[in-house]
Amino acid sequence: MRFNSHVDAVIDSTVRLVNAVTPGEDGGHPHEAPRGDALREAVVGAVRYPGYEPRPGRAQVQNVCAEVTEARRVVEALDAGADAEAAALVNAMLRRTQAHPELIPDGEGGWAIHFHGPDTSFDRGWAAGMAAGLAMAVGGDLGSRLGVCAAERCDRVWVDRSRNTHRRFCSLRCQNRTKAAAHRRRTQAP
Numbered sequence: 001m002r003f004n005s006h007v008d009a010v011i012d013s014t015v016r017l018v019n020a021v022t023p024g025e026d027g028g029h030p031h032e033a034p035r036g037d038a039l040r041e042a043v044v045g046a047v048r049y050p051g052y053e054p055r056p057g058r059a060q061v062q063n064v065c066a067e068v069t070e071a072r073r074v075v076e077a078l079d080a081g082a083d084a085e086a087a088a089l090v091n092a093m094l095r096r097t098q099a100h101p102e103l104i105p106d107g108e109g110g111w112a113i114h115f116h117g118p119d120t121s122f123d124r125g126w127a128a129g130m131a132a133g134l135a136m137a138v139g140g141d142l143g144s145r146l147g148v149c150a151a152e153r154c155d156r157v158w159v160d161r162s163r164n165t166h167r168r169f170c171s172l173r174c175q176n177r178t179k180a181a182a183h184r185r186r187t188q189a190p
Helices: 005-021 036-047 058-079 083-097 122-139 172-188
Strands: 024-026 029-031 100-105 111-116 146-148 157-159
Touching: 005 036, 005 058, 005 111, 005 122, 005 157, 036 058, 058 083, 058 122, 058 146, 083 122, 111 122
Parallel strands: none
Antiparallel strands: 024 029, 100 111, 146 157
């Protein structure tokens, strides 16, 4: 399932950012939030794409990470079926980031909608983009395509692009861990 190319890119980056910089568990192992240069590298790695190599400063990275924490809260609310809470969190993000849409030529003779903050700085732009992308997902009834891994000891997030909307795990690794654990329980049962 696709939103639109820009929203897809922003949602994918949001998921990568949440998984890279928020603490928790990943595939049964503790996931510590990176710090210092490792945090900057994690943020840049999550948003980098061909032709775009950002060089944010430390304060910009910290500002983006504050909104990434809020994005995690949105996905957790959606995963719990608390759509009204998710919408309230997104609305707060939209107000805080002052996100506004702009039409940008898409290179193929058409137009693509992009979201910007009040200026073009790294942190304000990405914060506004995350807020607007999440708003498009929640407001477009596609919030169910965002979730938290259902595997034990994993809280990484995912976006479901499948046709049948049955994704429950952040990765094949977690899906296989869960299936293997279920198989062990079945075969060890009296």
